[in-house]
Amino acid sequence: AQKITQTQPGMFVQEKEAVTLDCTYDTSDPSYGLFWYKQPSSGEMIFLIYQGSYDQQNATEGRYSLNFQKARKSANLVISASQLGDSAMYFCAMRGRKAAGNKLTFGGGTRVLVKP
Amino acid sequence: NAGVTQTPKFQVLKTGQSMTLQCAQDMNHEYMSWYRQDPGMGLRLIHYSVGAGITDQGEVPNGYNVSRSTTEDFPLRLLSAAPSQTSVYFCASNRDNEQFFGPGTRLTVL
Numbered sequence: 185a186q187k188i189t190q191t192q193p194g195m196f197v198q199e200k201e202a203v204t205l206d207c208t209y210d211t212s213d214p215s216y217g218l219f220w221y222k223q224p225s226s227g228e229m230i231f232l233i234y235q236g237s238y239d240q241q242n243a244t245e246g247r248y249s250l251n252f253q254k255a256r257k258s259a260n261l262v263i264s265a266s267q268l269g270d271s272a273m274y275f276c277a278m279r280g281r282k283a284a285g286n287k288l289t290f291g292g293g294t295r296v297l298v299k300p
Numbered sequence: 301n302a303g304v305t306q307t308p309k310f311q312v313l314k315t316g317q318s319m320t321l322q323c324a325q326d327m328n329h330e331y332m333s334w335y336r337q338d339p340g341m342g343l344r345l346i347h348y349s350v351g352a353g354i355t356d357q358g359e360v361p362n363g364y365n366v367s368r369s370t371t372e373d374f375p376l377r378l379l380s381a382a383p384s385q386t387s388v389y390f391c392a393s394n395r396d397n398e399q400f401f402g403p404g405t406r407l408t409v410l
Contacts, residue, residue, distance in 0.1 A: 188342075217397055229343075229390060229401035236397065275342050279399075284356060286331045286394050290342030 186211045186283070188276050188291035196297050197266045204251070205261040205274050205294050213280030218259040219288065220250065223273040232274075235259060263296075271298045302326050306391050306402035313381040313409045321376040321405050323391030331394045332374040336360065336387040337404075343390060349374055381409045 187210040197203040209218065220232040235243045235250045243250040251260040259278075263270055273295050277288040307322045325332065330351050335343035335358075345358030349368040363385060365377040374393075378385060386409045391402040 219399065221401075227388065227406070228403050231399065231401075234397050277342070284348070286350075286399070287333065287345050287348060287358065288335075288343070288392075288399060290344075292340075292342050 186213070186216075186278055186280055186289040188278055188289055190276055190291035190294050192294045193292075194295040194297070196299055197263075197270075199268060199298055199300050200265055202262060202264045203266055203270075203296060205263070205276070205296070207259045207261065207276035207291060209257050209259060209276075209278050211278065211280050213282050215281035217279050218250070218252070219277040219279070220248070220259075220261045221275045221277065222270075223275065223293070224269075225272070229275075233261065266296075266298045268298050268300060271296060304391055304393050304400050304402035306389075306405050308405060309403065311405060311407050313378070313407065315381060315383060315409060317381050319378050319381065321378075321389055321391075321407075323374045323376065323402060324372050325374075325391075325393040325400070326372065327393060327395070327400070328371060329393035329395045329400075330371070332368065333358070333392050333394075334364070334366065334374070334376045335390045335392065336385075337390060338387050346376065346389075378407075383409045385409050 218235045222230045249262045273293045276291045304325045333348035334346040347366040349355045389405045
């Protein structure tokens with residue numbers, strides 16, 4: 185079984201500052217992928233960043249970076265230079281190599297509110 | 301490419317009614333899936349398909365049917381709507397490390 189835990193239900197961040205969103209996971213699958221999605225108030229799921237369990241380097245996509253610590257089973261998302269448009273729900277998800285149908289398992293999400 | 305499209309965007313049903321949520325993708329992806337998202341929660345898998353003619357159940361399949369007659373289309377059928385099925389429904393398609401979601405259908409069952 186796979187499990188994703190996001191322990192921060194909500195957080196405030198000052199505009200232009202960096203914010204770290206926590207994500208820990210549990211899986212018995214030796215090969216897996218970790219995803220982060222943004223869900224703004226409009227409701228759509230926007231893919232942000234992907235990290236494979238065997239990737240040598242931490243993933244980065246523009247202002248998003250993933251702090252992947254495999255031994256600790258954590259995959260924290262770092263958003264640098266926060267903007268007002270970053271206010272949204274953020275979901276961490278994982279997919280095991282053996283997952284049926286390439287199923288994604290989601291965490292409960294973290295709501296981020298960027299203050300001007 | 302339109303990506304993943306879903307219709308309708310909003311729907312209100314009465315208890316016991318049936319309906320079909322439509323989903324289509326134009327990326328020639330093998331894998332397609334349906335998720336539901338309840339308030340304040342992440343997404344949970346309802347049904348998925350690994351190719352035309354092949355479907356299987358996810359975590360929360362009760363009350364829903366699916367079929368996959370073509371690579372492009374993956375409709376979700378509610379057989380007899382119940383208030384517990386009030387939710388936002390997302391269709392997704394993926395290949396390799398990419399997973400794309402449709403815009404969602406907000407369903408209310410009275």
